[in-house]
Amino acid sequence: MATLAGPSRLIGAPIKRREDPRLIQGLSHYVDDLKLVNTLHCAFLRSDYAHAEIENIDTEAAKRLSGVVTVITGEDIREKVSSVPCAAEIEGLKIPNHPALAVGRVRFVGEPVAAVVATDPYIARDALDLIEIEYRELPVVVDMDKAIEPDSPVIFEEFGDNIAFTMPLDAGDVDKAFAEADHVISHRLVNQRLIPIAMEPRGVLAEYLRGEGTLTVWSSTQIPHHLKTFLSLLVDFPEHRIRVIAPEVGGAFGSKLNVYAEEAVVAYLAIQLGKPVKWIEKRGENFTSTIHGRDQINYVEIAVNNDGTITGLRAKLLANMGAYYQLLTPIIPVLTYLMIPGAYKIPNIKLELIGVLTNKMATDAYRGAGRPEATYIIERMVDLAAQKLGMDPKDIRFKNFPQPDEFPFEIPTGIIYDSGNYQETFNKALGIINYDDLRDQQSARRKRGKYVGIGICTYAEISGFGPSIGVAGGGWESSTVRIERTGKVTVLTGVSPHGQGQETSFAQIMADELGVDIDDIAVIHGDTGRQPQGIGTFGSRATPVGGTAMLIAGRQVKDKMAKLTAHLLEANPDDLVFENGKIFVQGSPAQAVEFATVAAAAHNAVNLPPDIEPGLEATHFFEPEKFTNPFGAHIAIVEVDPDTGEIDIQRYVAVDDIGHIINPLLVTGQVHGGIAQGLGQALYEGAVYDENGQLLTGSLMDYAVPKATQVPSVENDYTVTPSPANPMGVKGVGETGTIASTACIVNAVVDALSPLGVKDIEMPLTPNRVWQVIEDAKKGVSE
């Protein structure tokens, strides 16, 4: 199965993006750039309290403000807008009602309580200041360890406690492995809460046309088709009369893989008012009320023998849900649970995953979604084991990798890794960074008093989501390929790119397949009115799943075109070649017929073979049989300044294996961006709530998104182990960088400080924290 499509001319080429001319000239349209006549503007009043009863809401003064059209509260819409959806299906999961506007009680700071609609966005904001709310404060639950204690205050009384669900796993004979191991290493690892911060905040514009009975919603979303379905349920509007458009979307990273209260409320208001209603999220709202990521506390133990063989892993994983669930909230830590052995053969695993409710914003999918956490756990533990055994962290990794001939390789959590050659990829990275010399250089520099560290992360990922059995709401993707009468090609896809560049990479695939010029192919996405069905862009699925759907649809059209051409040329369809906009019998290019001529013939329909219908269009729904499993090896060299705690990343090598590569330029861009986000977690970022549930890091002043000076230049390379999961042999690349870089950087910094006896540092590794760790270690050493 693992072959590339057609004679490869564009696949694999670093083609410049076709999206870019509009973006670099300011000619593209994000939601806020769309203007409809008579648009009204919506603003939300949000809770200032993390947990409180709403005793009274007085909206009268706001309603009287000139320019205000309406003000609504949770009570006004409780019968009209249903619970914000969660698609998770987990045994025993307690699912709270999640009103779009709070009813009776608020449960996190930033929860929407009331909505104002006005003729102007400034007036809408003014009106918010005129709404009076009386709250009665309730005890706040912010700390996960405390939240699961029996005496903790509870967030939903009907549940009795704050435990959303528990999920056990017991594979192999874990107790025996631990009893017989030479060493047991135990550690508490914290994966701090992050805030995705797409540079474009969320935004929604909804228009209801009373005459036509249609609702059109433009939303900055990754999943327009799911949004259409859920909106129909949320505001009880027939799905076949809803069109959702994701126009230009300014980044998402999982934060727009969701269905939000604001989308439902804006759609509801547009229907009620009969005028377009727009809401554009403020950055402050983006901090408090768009999903957060990570936030796990993990108690981990591994059993390891003197030769470095890891024989067992035991862990209790606490995952912070926040107060309510968003679309996938409880599922995200399940990915951590499933991927916890990473790139290693660990035969005995025992886990307990506990989802915990707290008075915070919901967590959900943030780039990597559960897998950076898993990678962090196992990569930190492997390094701790190497440190304990006095082994080179390189050697312990080789010791525990599965061999290339063991793939497909099943790990004890039930996931089957599709293909891999971890040794080859790791060796390549070690070669690039010249690892053998590096350790000598490190000792020499250490002797000169330098704190130099080498960090390794060899990761295995799960992506290409995925078989529908493993993806809430379905894991297939749909695509339609249509040859227009003039021979131009329209590709419609259900994936919804927002920076990834599939208008280019998908066109490369199709140009090769149909033998036409890339400029004759348009790739259309993000519009349920044009591409009827789809799932969306997330989980590194666009190319492995969406690209495959497109490729198969394209092949179906091509087959039909071949039959028609064979009829016109009196040839055998199997002998035809599609190349350079022409179709001809293999070996006879002189007798070619133009691609466009056949397209016209298919539509004119006067000389069709008897079994062929007019038109050239095919739709394919691709259901993947399995996940894909990218993997790779990242190595970083850092130097820590002991006087300031500052970390200088001197080299960063990334060798990733994502199967075949469609466009190396775009792939490298994805890896760079991913590494920057993972490194942000390692060094800079962290969402901090105080004991009252107030978000202390609620602005770009307080939450450190990495700047240009804070990210190193990366040396990228690749190995190619094709995936057997799809005909192009691709694995997906959207998340690899994020998954690898967090652990890589932390391992490097810990290695740098290991001469001081440092074993771990909690993220983010801010200068202040690193300096403190150094000072404490020095005291420990001198005592």
Next chain:
Amino acid sequence: MSKKVINTKINGTNYTAEVEPRMLLIHFIRDVAGLTGSHIGCETSICGACTAIVDGMAVKTCAMLAIQADGAEINTIEGLAENGDLHPIQEGFWECHGLQCGFCTPGMIMAASQLLERNPNPTESEIRHGLEGNLCRCTGYQHIVNAVQYAAQKMQS
């Protein structure tokens, strides 16, 4: 609030309008002049998505009131290409894959134009420092640095 009439010239075209004194310049550019190429990422003068050139200086236009720009000459991303020819910085971003979602890009390009005007041959570190006021969440900045280097070279030859 009493409104005030202001005049600005944006990309060579005059815009006269009566605005509230509290209106931010970025809202004037986007909503009054209708030039939506400059974006809003924070409205608190951190992200740089709204960067435009005001009287020759790269400015975060969310940090200025429209009335402060009365009489000003403003250049935004829409005015950068001349007669359909891309500016070398735009070209650099395209050639070097200096953008993904594109949301930060107009501000990034305008900031880069000032950087290159002041320092036509910057080092990598000077580029990184020069763009420190503009956040990009997608690219990891490496291709942005390449793009600016590409433009610097092209503008010198």
